[in-house]
Amino acid sequence: MLEAKGISKVYPDGTEALCEVSFKVPEGESCSIIGPSGCGKTSLLFIFSGILKPTSGKALIAGKEVVAPSREVALILQDYGLFPWKTVYGNVSLGLELRGYGKKERQRIVSPLLKNLGLSDFADHYPKQLSGGMKQRVGFARALALNPDVLLMDEPLSSLDALTREKLQNSLLSLWKNNRMTMLLVTHNIEEAVFLGREIIVLSSRPGRVVIVVENNKVGEVDYRTTEDFFDKCREVRSSIEYGAT
Ligand SMILES: Nc1ncnc2c1ncn2[C@@H]1O[C@H](COP(=O)(O)OP(=O)(O)OP(=O)(O)O)[C@@H](O)[C@H]1O
Ligand SMILES: [Mg+2]
Incomplete structure (x- = not known):
């Protein structure tokens, strides 16, 4: 591979x-x-x-x-690379949005990912409201959203x-x-x-x-x-x- x-x-x-x-x-x-x-x-x-x-x-x-x-191919770096002006949900779904996925489709992919990574309750939070570990989880979710x-x-x-x-x-x-x-x-x-x-x-x-x-x-x-x-x-x-x- x-x-x-x-x-x-x-x-x-x-x-x-x-x-x-x-x-x-x-x-x-x-x-x-x-x-x-x-x-x-x-x-x-x-x-x-x-x-x-x-x-x-x-x-x-x-x-x-x-x-x-x-x-x-997804690349995850040490410094998370999240957009500070987007919420957790917004950060994770951005890649899908850029690829033309509709709102419903994005939700179908992003919601279970956030759940798996223990982020459901933080979907509307902004990166500055998160701990380092949570930011890195968002980074993982963002990469995984694109499968x-x-x-x-x-x-x-x-x-x-x-x-x-x-x-x-x-x-x-x-x-x-x-x-x-x-x-x-x-x-x-x-x-x-x-x-x-x-x-x-x-x-x-x-x-x-x-x-x-x-x-x-x-x-x-x-x-x-x-x-x-x-x-x-x-x-x-x-x-x-x-x-x-x-
Ligand atoms: N753009 C560049 N121009 C010149 N030298 C570079 C460039 N990027 C990296 N290097 C050099 O190449 C070598 C390897 O760098 P690299 O960042 O790949 O190492 P690394 O194993 O990831 O190190 P670390 O564990 O510290 O992250 C280093 O000596 C670095 O200084
Ligand atoms: Mg290095």
């Missing part, structure tokens, strides 16, 4: 961000990407979302080279406190289980990578290269977070991450 084929990225100023990155994520699977700061993770997501071109190599989605943004096949996420939970973060990790896991989207999640957090990724790709420090791909078959099991297997997996990932260069 999603494939990186020898992707390298050198910025015009000569910064080498990514070097020969290759991996595959099967359809409907989730994949975490973890690696030191500056190793090219955001660059890699931008390449998959079609807003940045690789210097060499290719990003493929469903067998086709990504050359421009497409409606099947994407691929969900790309760049550190979506990193600005949240630990408890909210854990709750949203659970929400993300159930969204993934229910919708079977293909997910690519960039995170700095080892536990998060292991809790949410069927595969965990560890990148080296800049220029990012694939150090190891860790298979994580138990992902999605009830209470995975508290099992011995989970801790073993975290240890395995931790031991392959290079700290240091930032």
